[in-house]
Amino acid sequence: MISYTLHTYLIIAVFLLALGLYGIMQHRSMIGMLISIELILNGAGLNFMAFNRFLVPDPTTGQIFTLFIMGLAAAEAAIAVSLIFAVYRKYKSSDPEQISDLRG
Amino acid sequence: MAYGTFTEVFFYLFVILIVFGALVAVTSPILMKAVMGLAMAMFGIAGLYLYLNSPFLALMQILIYVGAVCIMIVFGIMVGYTPKQLAEYAIGPKNTILAIVTSLLTLGVLTLALVKTQWVQGVDAGLGDYSLAHLGETLMTRYGLAFELISVVLMIAMIGAVAITWNGKHRGIK
Numbered sequence: 001m002i003s004y005t006l007h008t009y010l011i012i013a014v015f016l017l018a019l020g021l022y023g024i025m026q027h028r029s030m031i032g033m034l035i036s037i038e039l040i041l042n043g044a045g046l047n048f049m050a051f052n053r054f055l056v057p058d059p060t061t062g063q064i065f066t067l068f069i070m071g072l073a074a075a076e077a078a079i080a081v082s083l084i085f086a087v088y089r090k091y092k093s094s095d096p097e098q099i100s101d102l103r104g
Numbered sequence: 105m106a107y108g109t110f111t112e113v114f115f116y117l118f119v120i121l122i123v124f125g126a127l128v129a130v131t132s133p134i135l136m137k138a139v140m141g142l143a144m145a146m147f148g149i150a151g152l153y154l155y156l157n158s159p160f161l162a163l164m165q166i167l168i169y170v171g172a173v174c175i176m177i178v179f180g181i182m183v184g185y186t187p188k189q190l191a192e193y194a195i196g197p198k199n200t201i202l203a204i205v206t207s208l209l210t211l212g213v214l215t216l217a218l219v220k221t222q223w224v225q226g227v228d229a230g231l232g233d234y235s236l237a238h239l240g241e242t243l244m245t246r247y248g249l250a251f252e253l254i255s256v257v258l259m260i261a262m263i264g265a266v267a268i269t270w271n272g273k274h275r276g277i278k
Contacts, residue, residue: 003115018211023130025203059232060242075261081180082265
């Protein structure tokens with residue numbers, strides 16, 4: 001039964017992390033990077049839920065932690081989208097390559 | 105037995121949903137398709153939460169991620185100022201080898217580590233009280249401080265998001 005082993009869930013979470021890293025490095029727009037970051041956060045949440053189901057005696061801890069991750073991801077997405085708007089107003093571009101004022 | 109195979113088939117469907125959705129989200133050159141892939145992967149993860157004994161979190165996953173975060177990103181693409189050419193060809197030719205090597209290395213090393221590790225299963229793992237009533241009670245008692253903190257963080261994030269966009273508009277950051 002593949003759905004009753006811890007490893008399945010952990011490998012899916014690692015897969016999401018690796019794909020998210022690839023996406024962050026590969027995307028040319030900041031919204032694309034934000035999408036990849038959401039993938040990584042989901043992998044983290046899945047990890048917590050898997051450990052909660054298979055290793056931890058108290059079943060509420062992991063669920064609450066995952067709820068907090070979801071709340072933080074929502075806050076992070078709101079801040080990121082508003083920052084992208086603000087950056088676009090200043091630079092007239094959403095390409096992270098062109099936002100380089102602090103590059104010494 | 106038939107019930108067992110049925111659940112296994114659905115598990116594979118959810119995993120396929122996650123893998124395919126995440127691949128679309130990361131490799132699609134069109135941003136709108138990438139968001140749709142992200143939503144698909146979120147649905148798959150919600151399905152996995154059902155298998156992890158938590159239907160409440162599955163519903164929260166659909167509500168928050170698919171319903172709120174994805175819609176907000178769609179608004180960011182449509183209402184915002186992402187130029188058409190960037191929104192349609194969002195995958196850059198730079199860094200490709202570096203990105204592939206890094207992600208494959210991460211995947212390989214972490215998978216090796218977690219396969220080699222001997223996980224010690226908790227005595228009562230998976231047998232506790234998974235009911236929503238117990239979850240809410242714990243949230244109000246033992247994790248009360250964390251609950252208050254996340255509420256404050258969410259409020260500050262909302263105020264901050266409004267302030268960042270509003271200030272830029274009225275003071276005319278050039």
